[in-house]
Amino acid sequence: GESVGLHLPTLSVQEGDNSIINCAYSNSASDYFIWYKQESGKGPQFIIDIRSNMDKRQGQRVTVLLNKTVKHLSLQIAATQPGDSAVYFCAENRGNQGGKLIFGQGTELSVKP
Amino acid sequence: AAGVIQSPRHLIKEKRETATLKCYPIPRHDTVYWYQQGPGQDPQFLISFYEKMQSDKGSIPDRFSAQQFSDYHSELNMSSLELGDSALYFCASRLQGAGSNSPLHFGNGTRLTVT
Numbered sequence: 001g002e003s004v005g006l007h008l009p010t011l012s013v014q015e016g017d018n019s020i021i022n023c024a025y026s027n028s029a030s031d032y033f034i035w036y037k038q039e040s041g042k043g044p045q046f047i048i049d050i051r052s053n054m055d056k057r058q059g060q061r062v063t064v065l066l067n068k069t070v071k072h073l074s075l076q077i078a079a080t081q082p083g084d085s086a087v088y089f090c091a092e093n094r095g096n097q098g099g100k101l102i103f104g105q106g107t108e109l110s111v112k113p
Numbered sequence: 114a115a116g117v118i119q120s121p122r123h124l125i126k127e128k129r130e131t132a133t134l135k136c137y138p139i140p141r142h143d144t145v146y147w148y149q150q151g152p153g154q155d156p157q158f159l160i161s162f163y164e165k166m167q168s169d170k171g172s173i174p175d176r177f178s179a180q181q182f183s184d185y186h187s188e189l190n191m192s193s194l195e196l197g198d199s200a201l202y203f204c205a206s207r208l209q210g211a212g213s214n215s216p217l218h219f220g221n222g223t224r225l226t227v228t
Contacts, residue, residue: 031214032214034216034217036219041221042221042222043117043203043205043219043220043221043222044156044203044205044219045219046216046217046218049214049216051214089155089156093214099144099146099161099207099209099215099217100146100158100161100169100171101146101158101217102158103155103156103157104155105155106155
């Protein structure tokens, strides 16, 4: 069935390096995408979002890129810090579905000091 | 800022027992969503409510039911618990008036363990 999925389940980076987490989606009707960060024992925490009429959006140390042609989403974290270690999920809102989000498989980011 | 509050944080039940999970959304948020997250899994949508009416339904078992009350808090009732119901249960809220393109804000979940 249709789903949002991530290419890699784990990612290990050196502190200070940039991280890139990827996500593929299959529903062309999706019009809104969100990246969440989930630390152990906590709920998903909003990081950044992007609407389908945009290609790029920047936040503090994070950038989300959306390529609708190939249905690909990525999260870039600049100067990765140990506090960035967590599981990252992309989620999509599939058009007229009352705002519920469909989550993809998470990527666990591990930052080495 | 106030966040989504869930209670209890942890709950241990035996098979065939019932459980009730509570969720208090962010003030002025009118829509509540329930998600289930198994170990190492992504959150799976269960059910949602807008203005106290069920607005959408996902993969929620018939043994589960939920409602949203006049003060907008929501409860997830789970009966005839099975071992496979052991999971983290998250509640999220948003303000519907902000449009469907606005993020859900999640609570820290209830960890349910069925023995």
